[in-house]
Amino acid sequence: MCPRCPGGDEAAMMAAGGTLRPRRTDPGQPGERPPLRLVLTVAAWLGTGTALAGLNKWIFAAHGFRYPLLLSSLHMLAAVALGYPLGWVRGPPPPVRPRARIYLLSLTFCGSVALGNLGLSLVPLDAAQAVHATAPLATLLLSALLRGRRHHPLQYAAMGPVCAGAACSIAGGVRFHQPGGCVLLAATVLRALKSLQQSLLLQEGRLDAVSLLCLTALPSFCLLFGTAVALEVAPAWQGVLRYDGSLWGCVLLSCLGSVLYNLASFCVLSLTSALTIHLLGNITVVGNLLLSRLLFGSRLSALSYLGIALTLAGMFMYQQPQLIARRWAVWLRHRSPRHQ
Numbered sequence: 374m375c376p377r378c379p380g381g382d383e384a385a386m387m388a389a390g391g392t393l394r395p396r397r398t399d400p401g402q403p404g405e406r407p408p409l410r411l412v413l414t415v416a417a418w419l420g421t422g423t424a425l426a427g428l429n430k431w432i433f434a435a436h437g438f439r440y441p442l443l444l445s446s447l448h449m450l451a452a453v454a455l456g457y458p459l460g461w462v463r464g465p466p467p468p469v470r471p472r473a474r475i476y477l478l479s480l481t482f483c484g485s486v487a488l489g490n491l492g493l494s495l496v497p498l499d500a501a502q503a504v505h506a507t508a509p510l511a512t513l514l515l516s517a518l519l520r521g522r523r524h525h526p527l528q529y530a531a532m533g534p535v536c537a538g539a540a541c542s543i544a545g546g547v548r549f550h551q552p553g554g555c556v557l558l559a560a561t562v563l564r565a566l567k568s569l570q571q572s573l574l575l576q577e578g579r580l581d582a583v584s585l586l587c588l589t590a591l592p593s594f595c596l597l598f599g600t601a602v603a604l605e606v607a608p609a610w611q612g613v614l615r616y617d618g619s620l621w622g623c624v625l626l627s628c629l630g631s632v633l634y635n636l637a638s639f640c641v642l643s644l645t646s647a648l649t650i651h652l653l654g655n656i657t658v659v660g661n662l663l664l665s666r667l668l669f670g671s672r673l674s675a676l677s678y679l680g681i682a683l684t685l686a687g688m689f690m691y692q693q694p695q696l697i698a699r700r701w702a703v704w705l706r707h708r709s710p711r712h713q
Contacts, residue, residue, distance in 0.1 A: 411644050415653055418637035422654065425630040426493070426501075427668060432627060433494040436620040440613065441490035442601035444624065448486070449594035451628035452586055452635060460587035474574065479592035481567045487597060488560035495553030504557040506684050508651040509535055509691065511565035516648060519569065527694035534687030541680030568647035575643040582639035586632075652688050 432438045493501050510532045516522040574580050580588070606613060641650050690697060 411641075414637060414640045414644060418634070418641050418650075419653070421630055421634040421637055425627065425634050428623060428627050428630060429490060430493055430501075431668060432620065432623050436616065436623065438616065438620060438624075439494070440601065440605045441494050442487050442597060442605050443613070444627065445483070445486045445490050446594055446597035446601050447624060447628050448631035449590050449597055452590035452632050453594055455632050456583065456586040456590050459583045463581075463583055474570070474578075475588050476592055478567065478570045478574065479589045479596060481563055481570060482589060483593050483596045483600075485560050485563035485567050486593075487600065488556050488563065492553050492557035492560055496557065500554065501557055503680065504554055505561055505564075505654070506535065506538065507558070508561050508565055508654065509648065509688075511562045512568060512648050512651050515562075515565050515569055525694035525698075527697055528691045531687045531691035531694075534683040534690065538680040538682070538684030538687060541676050541683060565647070565651065568642065568650060571639065572642050572647040575639060582636050582643065585639050586635055652691055 429444070432444065433441070438444065492504075496504075513529070513532060571585065574585055575582075638650065641653070645653075
């Protein structure tokens with residue numbers, strides 16, 4: 374499990390120019406490697422995220438499951454069932470004051486998950502991931518507006534190719550559903566806000582991944598399950614009973630994957646920051662687009678591949694502004710004598 378994070382906020386993890394990096398090492402500098410714990414945690418997070426997105430889309434598309442809010446509430450029920458025993462083994466979490474911070478995080482989390490699953494049931498997986506690729510821009514803007522963070526100019530410029538890449542991927546996709554895209558865009562903004570809230574609790578509140586999961590799982594389940602009963606199950610409760618065992622087997626796997634994904638997300642947040650986790654999340658765009666191609670037959674055009682390239686280029690520009698600035702300065706110095 375992820376160790377308890379030391380005190381401090383995101384500013385303690387920022388190198389010169391605003392690049393967000395882990396505290397004790399700087400994996401962005403040439404010649405240095407990121408710590409093995411960080412690499413393994415990010416790999417687990419990327420793997421579970423890709424598998425969970427594909428499995429959820431399979432539940433909606435192949436099995437015709439029409440209860441995204443119910444699925445989200447079952448994810449939280451699994452977090453309660455598994456998180457509380459893990460928390461009991463690790464001991465009581467440190468107190469969080471004010472308690473309203475936990476409830477506000479649960480509300481934001483429920484909104485992002487519910488809207489994300491609702492949007493995933495309306496649009497193809499590749500288009501959904503293209504919309505989610507704009508999360509770094511939302512996080513950057515919210516971080517600047519709510520917390521007053523300043524970043525390197527190249528990091529702001531990097532949002533151009535990131536968003537252009539997402540737009541190209543959407544334009545290159547098929548069967549894009551405009552209302553579903555709006556739902557996913559709202560989910561993306563809530564995801565950015567949720568990550569900032571989680572980062573504050575993990576770093577300033579000195580919580581670990583298991584403790585944060587235990588504190589937020591039960592309020593999130595109550596909110597999601599109540600909404601699912603009111604909006605989905607009550608109007609058509611007979612439909613829930615008509616699904617066969619294979620569907621519920623997939624739902625069980627989805628619930629277990631959700632717990633692992635949430636734990637891995639909290640661990641990555643405690644080791645990096647809210648902005649970094651969304652940039653890392655854009656790496657899953659490639660995997661999810663290929664997964665959508667293999668499982669659901671979505672065709673990827675040349676514009677989609679161009680969007681992937683632009684997104685990855687923007688990610689590199691954001692993570693390495695100092696390196697790009699140094700290389701640009703060296704190139705200008707070498708170029709200047711030729712024109713004298």
